[in-house]
Amino acid sequence: MKKIAIIGSGAAGMFAAYRLLQQSTVPKFRITIIDTGRDVEKRRCVRQLGGKDCVRCDPCHILCGVGGAGTFSSGILNLHPKIGGDWSEFCESDRHAQKLIDYVDETFLKFGAPIEKYTPSQQVKDDLCLKAAGAGIHLIPINQRLMGTENTPDVITKMKDYLQDRGVKFELHTEVENIHKDHLICSTRKNPSSKLEIPYDLCLGAPGRYGLHWMSQELEKLGVETQYDSLDIGVRVEVPSSIMKPICTLIRDPKFHIFTKTYDDFVRTFCTNHEGEVVQEVYENDLVGVNGISYIEEDLLTENSNFAFLVRIALTEPLEDTTAYGRSIASQFSILGGKKPIIQRLGDLRGGQRTTWKRLARSSVTPTLKHITPGDISMAMPHRIVTDILEGLDSLNKVIPGVNSKNTLLYAPEVKFSSKKVLTDKSLQTSQKGLYVAGDGAGLTRGIVGAAVTGVLVADGMLKEHF
Structure with missing residues (x-):
């Protein structure tokens, strides 16, 4: 045997x-x-x-x-x-x-x-794909089943x-x-x-x-x-659930693929958690990051929705090791955040200001993750990736109005390491x-x-x- x-x-x-x-x-x-x-x-x-x-x-x-x-x-x-x-x-x-x-x-x-499966109708597929295409975005409408974190x-x-x-x-x-x-x-x-x-x-x-x-x-x-394979790195975006409801009612976890204006880099949405929470994640060597969870039971739902917004990074000589590159970025965030993820309002990032607890308190979006450090994402994230994120959210706002608000919350880093x-x-x-x-x-x-x-x-x- x-x-x-x-x-x-x-x-x-x-x-x-x-x-x-x-x-x-x-x-x-x-x-x-x-x-x-x-x-x-x-x-x-x-x-x-x-x-x-x-x-x-x-x-x-x-x-x-x-x-x-x-x-x-x-x-x-x-x-x-x-x-x-x-x-x-x-x-x-x-x-x-x-x-x-x-x-x-x-x-x-x-x-x-759960038996329920999210299957967008052909009309929904046609309408949403057309709207996304008008913004220069490719939407992949797919069948999905949500098991739920609980x-x-x-x-x-x-x-x-x-x-x-x-x-x-x-x-x-x-x-x-x-x-x-x-x-x-x-x-x-x-x-x-x-x-x-x-x-x-x-x-x-x-x-x-x-x-x-x-x-x-x-x-x-x-x-x-x-x-060596590519690396996906970026932020987790959190907005009021009312902003995501029109799209998440039709496609539970929409897959938007975007090529940015300045660098022509590939950016994608991933793991949308409608009425869910942002959670801390710990990577190898105790480096901190973020992820998202979502529930099915109504008493566990929140007033926010979140999704990962990730930039695809591929490296060539002399450094091809994308895992080492991703770990180096995550390490900077862990240092700056005091072993906590960094959170920043989108308006502060655009304005070149660090988010503070005082500024965060003025936001119309209450963060679902409390184990955080308000800060400046651009201090740890390379300029090219920050530019990709900002331009990507500009484009996405044409399909999901309100996602580009100054009060939108960005948590960093979210890293999808590849072997x-x-x-x-x-x-x-x-x-x-x-x-x-x-x-x-x-x-x-x-x-x-x-x-x-x-x-x-x-x-x-x-x-x-x-x-």
């Missing part, structure tokens, strides 16, 4: 295990999923609204990090092959890609995801229980330190000095964005070929036979559905080649 080790219990790892079990009627393998069980409450649950405890603290502790970063934000499922990375290139056809998306969606439904932990718990009941072993609070050709060297939180060896015949590396830098280093040691993209075959097997990669940590995807699909592709590839 072959031993399969899966590094990471995010969407990629969980769906790989699930697919393996679904496609195999006779047990042919033993699956072990290893996850650091990092402090999810520290990364996602910094919620200090009036001193209230985070409604997700208990689920987070129960899950010990199972589910990955994406499922601890809003839990939005973007059901479109062109959203969430370039993973569709590994599919046989567009039809095959959509079939895999449907499979992922149906699986989430099986484990309790519901997603329950969905993941049910999936985890299903896997465990069928023999999958979870090694949580366990950190993989080294990947070798036939075994993993791990340490546990209970006994960090004692090393745990996990042998494998097949291994899937799916550590998510949190482990992407480590993953790159380990693959390089094994001689696996990689190449060195791992070069693989169609089954996502690396040049090291028996070693596969999937998800965001391998530089292949940028989101829950894409990560899950790559996990499914790995499972199918393993079954086809090794069983």
Whole structure:
């Protein structure tokens, strides 16, 4: 019986295990999923609204990090092959890609995801796309399902229980330190000095964005070929929910793609949380950043909406390491903000003024994240990226009037790190036979559905080649 080790219990790892079990009627393998069980409450649950405890603290502790970063934000499922990375290139056809998306969606439904799906009508698609085009913006209208921040932990718990009941072993609070050709060297939180060896015949590396830098280093040691990928960096924009309601009623999480006037850089909206909250996130090496969450239950909704506004950065010689570049920017923010995200009113940024607590109090938008430092984003963010953000919001204001108000709040930084993209075959097997990669940590995807699909592709590839 072959031993399969899966590094990471995010969407990629969980769906790989699930697919393996679904496609195999006779047990042919033993699956072990290893996850650091990092402090999810520290990364996602910094919620200090009036001193209230985070409604997700208990689920987070129960899950010990199972589910990955994406499922601890809003839990939005973007059901479109062109959203969430370039993973569709590994599919046989567009039809095959959509079939895999449907499979992922149906699986989430099986484990309790809400039945309601946001599907814009053809008239809405035509009208909004035309309006966006008039502003020089490309809008991608897609079908989406919102699991909701309060519901997603329950969905993941049910999936985890299903896997465990069928023999999958979870090694949580366990950190993989080294990947070798036939075994993993791990340490546990209970006994960090004692090393745990996990042998494998097949291994899937799916550590998510949190482990992407480590993953790159380990693959390089094994001689696996990689190449640098782009970086998305910018701010999280927060406005009154009334401003976003006209668009979010039609498309829950609108995907706007903009090329800026001065530099012709690519800027996009990402992870819109209508009537949601901004939350603190902690990156590798305790660098702080921001993200967003949104709920379905009415008593958890807020009067604000937020979305990420990200600039795509690709580097060439002499510095190609986008991860190092992104970390350097995040480090500056962590220093200036005193280990807190920086918040600035849009009007202050345009006017060259630092936002102070006094100026923030005059704003018509009350920040949903209280663990912040009012400041000047331009002190840490490169001029080119600041220019892209300002010009991008100018364009977006033509489609969403009011988003460019002086009272609009900007939180920084929001960074979507990308790993060195791992070069693989169609089954996502690396040049090291028996070693596969999937998800965001391998530089292949940028989101829950894409990560899950790559996990499914790995499972199918393993079954086809090794069983």
